[in-house]
Structure formats: C-alpha cells, structure tokens
Amino acid sequence: MTTNYQVLFYLKKPKTWSKGPIPIYLRITVAGVPKETSVGRKCDPECWSSEFHRASGKSENVRLLNTYLDSLERKVEExxxxxxxDRKExxxxxxxDHFNGVEQKKPMVVELFTRHNKRIEELVGTEYEKETLKTYNTSLGHVRNFIIKYYKKEDIGIDLLDYIFISEFEHYLKTKGGIQPISAKKYITHLKSVVKTQCVLTKLLPGDPFLQYKNKAKANIRQFLDKAELTKLENKVxxxxxxxxxRDLFLFCCYTGLSYADISKLRRAEIGTGVGRGKWIFTNRxxxxxxxxxxxxxxxxxxxEKYKDHPMCEETVFPxxxxxxxxxxxxxxxxxxxITKNLTFHLSRHTFATTVTLTNGVPIESVxxxxxxxxxxxxxxxxxIVDVKVSADMNKLKRKYK
Incomplete structure (x- = not known):
C-alpha cells in the first residue's frame, strides 16, 4: 500500500537571530504528522520565496542552492x-530517518515473542486459557536461553531467524535443554506461530524461515483403557x-470424549434431543x-440421571x-x-476415541x-493406536495356530 507524503522547505529562525541568513529546514509530512531536518544550508530571508519554498533571484548562488534543494526532494522520493x-512502515x-541514512532499530526476537505473549495474557479468559499462556511463556524462556547460550546476547534481530537458527534451536532443546523430541516439537511450533504472526504476515521478514524446516519427531503412542479395564472401572463399588x-466423571468423559474443561462447564441446557430423537450434548469445546x-x-x-438431584448441580450437569x-x-x-495406568482426563478422551468408538467401527470422520x-x-x-492393538491381537491368534 502506497503512503502519501508532502515535502516542504522553509526558513527556521534561531531564537537568537536578529538579521542575516537563516538555516533552511526540510519538513516531511505523512498522515498529517510533520518531522523536520536541517539541510545544512542558509538563505537570506530577503532572497527566499515563501510561495515557492525556494530561493528567489537569478544569481549563480541562488541557482546552485535551488538545484541542491531539488536534489534533496528527489532523495526523499527515492x-x-x-x-x-521493502514493505517497511x-x-x-x-x-x-531513511532519508538521513539513519538505520531504524531492528525488530528483536525476544522482544516480539514477549509482545506476542502479552497479547495472549490480555485475552486470557476470553480467547485463551491460562495454560496456553503458561506454555507460550515456557517456550519464550527456552528461546531466550538459547539466544544467550548460542549468540552470547540477550536478544538478536529477526534478520537472524533462518533455517540455521531453527535447526540449532531444535538441537539445543534436545541436548542442553534435556527435552524430549515431542516436547521440543511443541516449543518449535510455538516459535513458528510467533514468527508467522509477528514477522511473516507483517512483512518484517521477506520470507518464511520455516518453509524448508521439517520436524521428524513422532508422537508417543497414547495410552487408553481397554474394554476390560473400562468394565472394571465401571463395576467397582x-x-x-x-x-x-x-470415577463417575472420568467414566462420563470416556463415554463422551469431553475434556475436564468441557465437563466442568457443561450445563443442563446443553443436553437436548438430536437426530434420531436420542439425547445429545450440544456444546462448544x-x-x-x-x-x-x-x-x-x-x-x-x-x-x-445419577447426579440430576445433586445439590451442586442446579445449572451444571455434574458436581x-x-x-x-x-x-x-x-x-x-x-x-x-x-488399574496400573496413569488415569488422567486426557486418557479418558483417548479411551473414547479408541475403545469406545474406533474399535467399534465408528468412522474416523465422526470421531x-x-x-x-x-x-x-x-x-x-x-x-x-487401534492398528497397534489389532496387530497385537492377531499376533496372539497366530501363536495359537502355530
């Protein structure tokens, strides 16, 4: 997008001026905001045209001065x-500053990451959870420590964000940071998100440094309860x-796939009649x-039904x-x-996805x-995961037929 500007030359009288030549200044105005700079020349006010903003007269000195001012105006245009x-602001x-050859302050990596996290903090409770802010702050800490370790600086310019930076950061996380590959992948994904929103989309970087980067870390096989464990959990007095x-809330999550955050806010008004005239949950994750x-x-x-009359459940479904x-x-x-497995509400969702639905033939799109x-x-x-279970079950069958 082109931004319009105006250029104006004028005489700026010093406070101590009484007579004689006056310094010439260049005023640049963008969006109604003016900034000025001295051009390093002077002109007698009697030889200055306020109408044309140039020196007036036919002398050689006047001609040379106006030629110089014209060259400055062309330099501003350039x-x-x-x-x-360059898509710069x-x-x-x-x-x-560009006209004067003054280098603008480079956007810095930690500075932009901190700004990104500050925006998340301001939106906690509306668009983000506290846990999201916590994980991004952890990622910021890793980036900051890497820069100190690798570059011997508190912060670096975003012009150093390239493939080498990313691959060295990954290596740092796995070695000096002592972080497992799948966790390292999460922190790099956070960095990628910050770079995209703060640098790539805003054109602060000419291209995406993550374009050629591929993380080879594979997700760990997720635990879940099998049918026997689920039955044992359900039948235990x-x-x-x-x-x-x-136990009951955990089981409900196993049979619906809801997370702890979802079940804690689930209201009776979100239970209704759906397709097939059966009971459905209608909610937002x-x-x-x-x-x-x-x-x-x-x-x-x-x-x-078990908890419909519980004193803590006036509006919510569960206490x-x-x-x-x-x-x-x-x-x-x-x-x-x-049960020897570590029971968490993440595991309950895994159980719903595997034992309750996919293993029983529910299409993956529906799940x-x-x-x-x-x-x-x-x-x-x-x-x-289901394929792994099928393979293990078939191996048992194969041993029987040996």
Whole structure:
C-alpha cells in the first residue's frame, strides 16, 4: 500500500537571530504528522520565496542552492520508493530517518515473542486459557536461553531467524535443554506461530524461515483403557463419595470424549434431543471453541440421571471439583480398581476415541467431529493406536495356530 507524503522547505529562525541568513529546514509530512531536518544550508530571508519554498533571484548562488534543494526532494522520493518496495512502515519519522541514512532499530526476537505473549495474557479468559499462556511463556524462556547460550546476547534481530537458527534451536532443546523430541516439537511450533504472526504476515521478514524446516519427531503412542479395564472401572463399588464422584466423571468423559474443561462447564441446557430423537450434548469445546455435538450412549445417560438431584448441580450437569483435586483422586480410583495406568482426563478422551468408538467401527470422520478436532490428522493418531492393538491381537491368534 502506497503512503502519501508532502515535502516542504522553509526558513527556521534561531531564537537568537536578529538579521542575516537563516538555516533552511526540510519538513516531511505523512498522515498529517510533520518531522523536520536541517539541510545544512542558509538563505537570506530577503532572497527566499515563501510561495515557492525556494530561493528567489537569478544569481549563480541562488541557482546552485535551488538545484541542491531539488536534489534533496528527489532523495526523499527515492527513500519513499525504496521503503514502499521493502514493505517497511512509512511514517514521517521513518521516512526522514531513511532519508538521513539513519538505520531504524531492528525488530528483536525476544522482544516480539514477549509482545506476542502479552497479547495472549490480555485475552486470557476470553480467547485463551491460562495454560496456553503458561506454555507460550515456557517456550519464550527456552528461546531466550538459547539466544544467550548460542549468540552470547540477550536478544538478536529477526534478520537472524533462518533455517540455521531453527535447526540449532531444535538441537539445543534436545541436548542442553534435556527435552524430549515431542516436547521440543511443541516449543518449535510455538516459535513458528510467533514468527508467522509477528514477522511473516507483517512483512518484517521477506520470507518464511520455516518453509524448508521439517520436524521428524513422532508422537508417543497414547495410552487408553481397554474394554476390560473400562468394565472394571465401571463395576467397582466405591464407598467414598468424593472418590466415587471422580470415577463417575472420568467414566462420563470416556463415554463422551469431553475434556475436564468441557465437563466442568457443561450445563443442563446443553443436553437436548438430536437426530434420531436420542439425547445429545450440544456444546462448544473450551480449548478450540469448535462446535461439538455428541450422541449420548446408555452409560453416559445413566451418569447424568445419577447426579440430576445433586445439590451442586442446579445449572451444571455434574458436581465438578478443581482439576488438581480431581487428578489427585483419580490416583485413588486407579489404586482401588487395580488399574496400573496413569488415569488422567486426557486418557479418558483417548479411551473414547479408541475403545469406545474406533474399535467399534465408528468412522474416523465422526470421531474427529465428536472430539472437536479442527484437523483430522489429530484423530488419525488414535487410528494408529487401534492398528497397534489389532496387530497385537492377531499376533496372539497366530501363536495359537502355530
């Protein structure tokens, strides 16, 4: 986009001036904002035309002065053209500095990352979760420590953001940082997001430094409860109310694919009649804000009925505790039920995706939609898990037929 500007030469009288030649100044105006600079020449006010903003007269000195001023005006035009070509921000100040050969301050990596995280912080509770801010701040810490270690500086200009920076950062995370490859991939993904929004889309960088970069880290095989473990969990009689309640909420997530954040805000108004006249959940995922509609199967409906008269459930469907307490009690649930796997609400979603749906023939497209995934590739990770289970089951069968 072209930004218009105006150039004006004028005489600027010093405070101590009484008579004689006056310094000539150049004023550059962009969007109504003026900035001035001295041109290093003087002119007698009697020989200055306020109408044409040039020296007046036919002497050789006047001709040479006006020729010089014309050359300065062309230089401003050249600066404007170059800045437009480079897609640099054009203000009266930046245009004046470019004209004077003053190098603008380079945008810095840590500075831009910090600004990005500050914007997330301002939107926590509306567009972002606290956990999102926490993970981005962790990523910022890794970037800052890498720059100090690798470049021996507190910060560097974004012009050093290239393929070498990215690959060296990845190597640093895996070695000096002691971070597992899949976690390193997450931190690099955060950096990529910041570079895209703060540098590439804003044209501060001429190209995307991540264009040729490929991360080869593979996601770990996600744990889930098999049918036998799910049945054991469901049938176990638990006499302690708080532990029984957490077990029930975990089971509900296993049968619906909801996360802790989703079940904690689930309201009765979000349970309704859907296609086929069965009971459905109609809600939005808190993490991605995507619409999630889930048909309820019998075990899930039974759990809703069990808590419909609970004193803590006037508007919400379940009496949910804090995430910290729930995870603590899940360890008790696992011990009571004799389950050795680490029970978390992430594992409950994995169980829904695998044991409850994919293993029973539910198409992956439907599973992806119910989980609220924005990319089906995320759901395909669960399909690979199911393939692993099928392979293990078939190997058992093969041994029987040897």
């Amino acid at each position: 600066s404007h053209t170059q800045m437009s070509k 054009i203000t009266a100040e930046t245009l004046r 638990i006499k302690v109310e708080r532990v029984e309640r957490v 808190k993490k991605t804000a995507t619409n999630t509609n889930v048909p309820l199967i019998a075990p899930a409906i039974a759990l809703i 949910v505790m804090s995430n910290q307490r729930m995870n603590s009690y899940l360890k008790e649930v696992a011990d009571i039920c004799g 992806s939609k119910m989980l609220g995934h924005t990319n089906i590739k995320t759901t395909q990770l669960y399909a690979k």
